[in-house]
Amino acid sequence: MAVIKHIAIKNSNYDAAYDYLTTKHDEFTSKPILDENGKRIPRESFIIEGINCDPTSFGRECEVLNLRYGKNKKSSEIKAHHYIISFDPRDRDDNGLTSKQAQALGMEFAQKNFPGHQTLVCTHPDGHNSAGNIHVHIVINSVRAFDVTRQDFMERPGDSLAGHKHHVTKDFLEYLKSETMLMCQKEAFYQVDLLNPAKVRITDREYWAQRRGHAKLDAEAALSPTPDKLPKKYETEKGFLRRVITDTMLDSQSMDDFQKKLFEKYGIEVHESRGSISYLTPDRQKPIRGRSLGTDFEKDFIQRFIVSQQNSYRKPSGKRPDLTAPAQESIGKITDISTCEKAQQSPAYATVVNRSNLQKMAATTNFLVSNRLSSDELESLRASSKAHVKETHTALKETEAKLHKIDKMYKARLTLLKNKNVYKQFLESPNRKKFREEHSAEIMLYEAARRELQELTGQKKFPFLKNIKAERTALYQQKHAQYEAYSEARAHDISVGLK
Structure with a gap:
């Protein structure tokens, strides 16, 4: 799925953008990685081109243009805009997407949507997490260099005139998302709906917090004499909220019951205002809004989910039931300690396995009782599900x-x-x-x-x-x-x- 994101740059050093695109940087701090001589290390693979400028002199040309029009003098002003189009990793393997093709698409996208600007277009063959997601960076000077023909997406009279600054509005970002989707549709790439809110919304800040948390756990495990006792997975505050909200939804009979259990089990208060809900954890003073977690954690969805739960998993009637993803977490097979080497070697781990087995047994029993299923009927559902x-x-x-x-x-x-x-x-x-x-x-x-x-x-x-x-x-x-x-x-x- 191709996605597009925008970053406003207030750094007055335009050369920093070129350096970031062409040399290696630390993925967590964004600081340049230097060799033993203190020099920047070039990226192994990239394609970079300029529009209305030479890429190697992008910084100097932007500064000259700013001086000509008397723009970008204050530190608080946005000096440049950075757009990133990331393609689905499957497009590389399934659809033959190459860095060269992505660069051509990026150039076409930039010329169409940011006309008249001094622009850098650079394609990298992989992302931070080595997932194979080819992505294109588009960096534009916030001041337009040339007059251009007015386009339908331009909102202000000055949006087509030289010397005027580029403005990013909600409508313009929606337009760019639609353009990204159209580009993928034209090229027969994988794509999701970018114009509607995500079911699970993970911001860049949360993504990087999770990456840093995982890296810290890995470092601690490497130094610890008992790495087995350390947490295996880092969980952000919002990640924790999503998990416990999902677990509580599965076990709730009504919205009131949902709020009561969320507070009794985890001390989380649910606040409602104008049809929206937010969640206040015990260690916070300001609640987290449901929409910031994703549409699956807003009031409307939770109410619909709880109602559907009352009608789900009835006795088979020849029609395959609608089994939702969260429900599969409520049941599970127990672990046989006699064949588990780790449990045999560590009494502490065996205790954890026993506790987990009891929880799974209780959850499975509750699942069967609440959905009026016998063990044979559950096996029948499993077989039908696997066949599907x-x-x-x-x-x-x-x-x-x-x-x-x-x-x-x-x-x-x-x-x-x-x-x-x-x-x-x-x-x-x-x-x-x-x-x-x-x-x-x-x-x-x-x-x-x-x-x-x-x-x-x-x-x-x-x-x-x-x-x-x-x-x-x-x-x-x-x-x-x-x-x-x-x-x-x-x-x-x-x-x-x-x-």
Whole structure:
């Protein structure tokens, strides 16, 4: 899923942006990483280009423009705007996205949406977490350098005039999100709805707090003589809230019951105001709003969830029940201590396992009783759930196999068309040997593409490119739908918690 985010830069040193894009920086502090001689270390791989400027002199050119128009004199002013478009890691493996293609898309995106600005466009092949998410950085001087044709997305009269500053409003960010989604749709990339609130909302601040927390735990575990006794996972305050809210929703019969149990078990107060709710933990003075956690933690969703819980998991009637993801956490298989080496070696760990087993047994019993299920009926639900997961996975793999073939056809047909005129000239040339020597690359590409198409289609007459493209687009749409269906089936699989 491609996402776009915006960062306002107040640093008056424009060269810092170029340095950040081209040299290595610490992912937690954003400070440059230096070699043994105290010099910056270049990034291993990146592509950088400039629009209305030379990338290497971006800083100096921005400063000259600011002086010309008397802008960006105060430290509180925004000197530059930094936009980041991050593509789904699956686009690299499934859709053949390359850094070169991402850079071209970034250049097109910047020229269309930030016209007239001095701009750096830089593509990195991977993110901080090494997930393979190719991403594009777009850094623009906040002052426009040239007059441009007024566009529909421009909100102010000065938004198309040189010397005026770039303004970021809620509507403009919504527009950029829609442009990102359209770009992904056009390229048949993975994409989610960026225009509606997220079910689980994790901000950059929380993401980095979690990354730093994990790094600290890893460092402590490396130095500790008893690493097994240390927490295995770092949890932010909001992460803790999401977990306990979800657990409490599963065990609540009404909204009042939900609020009561949340306070009795965890000391968390639920405050309501104008149809919205917020959560106040014992160690805070200011409550955390439900919408800051995500739509799954707001009042409307919690009420709907609790009502649906009263009607869920009834006795099977031939129709597969709607099993929600949180429900799978309420049941689980117990651990056999006699076969658990870690429990045999550590009495403390064995105690933890025994306590966990008791909790799982109690939770499973409560699950069966509250949903009026017998053990046999639970096993039947598990079998049905697993079969559904397997069915959606098989359908997804079949579509991926078709896509793999159609992608090859699409690329080969493109190569054929690109080199068609050269090959035609080759056939009509009076001296084919000499012509082939002069155009060997184009002729070899044409002949290789023709052989590949013959192998893929089994015919000498090939389908038109527009027909291949239409089939390719339809298959990508089908694949995306099947991937969502498979993900949903996995999330709803009641057997996950019992494996």
